Structures are given as structure tokens and as C-alpha cells.
Amino acid sequence: MASALLENPVVPDRRWDVIVVGAGAAGLAAAEQLSRAGLSVAVLEARPALGGRIRTRRMRGCAVPIELGAEFVHGRSEEVFEIASAAGLLIDRLSDSLLAATRSGLKSQLAFWDRFERITRQMRRTGRDRSVADFLRARRSLSPAQRRLAAWMVEGYHAAPLDRVSEHALSTAGDPPSSPEERAQFRVVAGYDGLTNWLRSRLEPKRCGVFLSTPAREIRWRRRHVTVRCEDSQEFRASRVLVTVPVGVLQAAAESAAQSGSILRLPLFGERCPGSRWGMSSRSCCGFARCSGQTRDS
Numbered sequence: 001m002a003s004a005l006l007e008n009p010v011v012p013d014r015r016w017d018v019i020v021v022g023a024g025a026a027g028l029a030a031a032e033q034l035s036r037a038g039l040s041v042a043v044l045e046a047r048p049a050l051g052g053r054i055r056t057r058r059m060r061g062c063a064v065p066i067e068l069g070a071e072f073v074h075g076r077s078e079e080v081f082e083i084a085s086a087a088g089l090l091i092d093r094l095s096d097s098l099l100a101a102t103r104s105g106l107k108s109q110l111a112f113w114d115r116f117e118r119i120t121r122q123m124r125r126t127g128r129d130r131s132v133a134d135f136l137r138a139r140r141s142l143s144p145a146q147r148r149l150a151a152w153m154v155e156g157y158h159a160a161p162l163d164r165v166s167e168h169a170l171s172t173a174g175d176p177p178s179s180p181e182e183r184a185q186f187r188v189v190a191g192y193d194g195l196t197n198w199l200r201s202r203l204e205p206k207r208c209g210v211f212l213s214t215p216a217r218e219i220r221w222r223r224r225h226v227t228v229r230c231e232d233s234q235e236f237r238a239s240r241v242l243v244t245v246p247v248g249v250l251q252a253a254a255e256s257a258a259q260s261g262s263i264l265r266l267p268l269f270g271e272r273c274p275g276s277r278w279g280m281s282s283r284s285c286c287g288f289a290r291c292s293g294q295t296r297d298s
């Protein structure tokens with residue numbers, strides 16, 4: 001696999017201050033801060049492109065960008081708004097109305113977040129964790145409509161199987177009700193990749209190397225020294241490593257029998273990993289020529 005080096009920084013003895021594994025939003029944001037703070041940084045990315053789960057496509061004839069990954073900014077997130085403002089990106093607030101497709105047409109969902117929070121407030125966040133499926137089985141007092149809503153949110157919004165998602169993670173027990181600003185949804189008008197492209201443009205070229213198509217395979221730690229061995233046998237050395245691969249990949253790595261104390265072996269996409277917490281997601285985008293404007297309240 002040929003790796004593409006996007007920058008060609010001058011690094012003495014090819015010993016970097018920091019290796020960042022993964023060039024999604026987290027990896028790029030870290031590399032931006034570290035390289036601008038004066039450290040030399042090697043960013044290793046398994047895919048031939050940057051951005052990770054932010055993936056914007058543009059199609060001729062389609063006025064809006066199509067997001068294959070992240071699409072909405074959930075709540076008024078300071079970090080995202082700061083980058084958008086520095087990058088000159090317009091962020092649009094979406095309407096609060098939510099429609100559900102039912103057999104009898106589109107129904108607007110009233111007090112949707114209140115109804116969902118009434119369920120998540122009943123979830124435990126202490127004690128032994130269990131799946132949301134187990135929570136739903138145990139909570140007999142929930143109505144069929146509440147069960148449907150919980151399943152719809154977990155499977156449709158969080159894209160997680162009910163029997164795998166953690167009750168603790170979704171619990172809002174003891175929290176005050178979320179504010180309208182926390183519930184608000186926004187969209188980066190010109191495409192979410194505007195954020196990652198901006199981060200990429202801010203990497204300090206003299207100190208930061210970005211290596212595409214360079215999957216890290218094995219990370220070995222020693223005192224003040226780390227070596228990352230890649231799929232193509234290239235080795236990178238540094239004082240520190242920052243691993244920003246998805247949590248599911250890390251879990252699969254941690255559960256793999258091949259691990260030993262100071263070595264982490266990272267699995268690659270498509271590899272069979274016992275206990276793997278990752279899966280495929282498919283996304284359908286529909287274009288509507290017009291909006292009928294007919295909805296029913298539910």
C-alpha cells in the first residue's frame with residue numbers, strides 16, 4: 001500500500017515529538033494544536049483521505065452537499081462554533097419541528113425531547129451497567145409508545161443495537177431537563193468537511209507530516225519512547241503517541257488475545273475481530289422536489 005505524504009517537514013533523525021494515529025476531526029484538531037505549539041507531529045491515517053467519519057460529497061445538480069457521515073451539530077457546541085467562525089463557515093439552525101413517516105402520512109412529533117428524556121431519566125447511571133434492551137424488559141411501567149420511542153431513538157438516532165448500547169451512557173437520571181439551546185440542531189451549510197479542511201489547512205507545514213494510506217498496526221511503548229509500526233512495515237518513532245481511532249476499534253484491539261502489556265495491535269477494517277464493537281452503517285439520502293406541507297400532530 002503506497003502512503004501519500006501531504007507535507008514534508010524537516011524532523012531531526014525522523015524522531016517525532018508526537019505521533020497522532022487517525023486523521024478524523026479529533027486527530028486533526030490535536031495535530032493542529034500540537035504543531036502550532038511547536039511540536040513535530042506525524043499524523044498516520046489508514047485511509048487515502050482525511051476526515052474520518054466526516055465525509056461530505058457534492059453532486060452536480062444537487063444544491064446542497066450530501067453528508068455520508070456527520071451531518072448535524074447537536075446543541076450549541078463551543079468547539080465547533082469557534083472553528084466555524086474562524087473558518088468563515090455559515091452554520092444554520094434547523095427548525096425544531098420533527099416529522100415521523102407513518103402509514104397515515106407525516107406526523108409532527110410534539111414535545112419529542114421531553115418524551116424521550118422522561119425515559120432516559122428512568123435509566124440508571126450507577127451500579128452494574130446493562131443494555132437498553134434489558135432496561136426496557138425490566139421497566140414494566142413504560143407504555144408501548146415509550147418503548148417504541150426508546151427503540152427508535154437508540155436504533156435510528158444513535159445507530160446502535162438495543163442489546164449492545166449501555167443504559168449508563170444514555171441515562172440522564174438526576175440531570176435538569178435539557179435547555180432549548182442543548183436540543184437545538186444545526187448544520188454547516190457548505191458541508192461538514194469545511195471544519196476538517198480548515199483544521200488540515202492550519203497544520204504547521206514545517207513540523208507536521210500527514211501520511212495517508214498508512215494504517216498503524218502495532219504500537220510499542222517504552223519509557224519516554226514509542227514506536228508505531230505500520231501495515232507497510234514503515235516504523236515511526238516519537239516520545240508520545242495519541243490514538244484517535246474509533247472506540248470500537250480500540251475495544252477490539254484491547255480484547256484481542258494477541259495483546260501484551262506494552263504492545264497494542266490495531267485491527268484493520270474488514271478484519272474479523274472477536275467481540276468487535278464496530279459495524280457497517282448505510283445511509284440513504286432522499287431529495288424531494290416539493291414539500292406537500294400536510295402533516296398531522298401526534
Ligand SMILES: Cc1cc2nc3c(=O)[nH]c(=O)nc-3n(C[C@H](O)[C@H](O)[C@H](O)COP(=O)(O)OP(=O)(O)OC[C@H]3O[C@@H](n4cnc5c(N)ncnc54)[C@H](O)[C@@H]3O)c2cc1C
Binds near residue numbers: 024054070268
Ligand atoms: C453515518 C454517521 C452519521 C453521523 N452523524 C453525526 C451527526 O449528525 N453529528 C455528530 O456530531 N456526529 C455524527 N456522527 C459521529 C461523528 O462523525 C464522529 O463522532 C466524529 O466524526 C468522530 O471523529 P473522530 O476523529 O473521533 O473519529 P473518526 O472520524 O472515526 O477518525 C478516526 C480515524 O482513524 C482512522 N484509523 C482507524 N484505524 C486506524 C489505524 N489502524 N491507523 C491509522 N488510522 C486509523 C480512520 O480511518 C479515521 O479516519 C456520525 C457518524 C456516522 C458514521
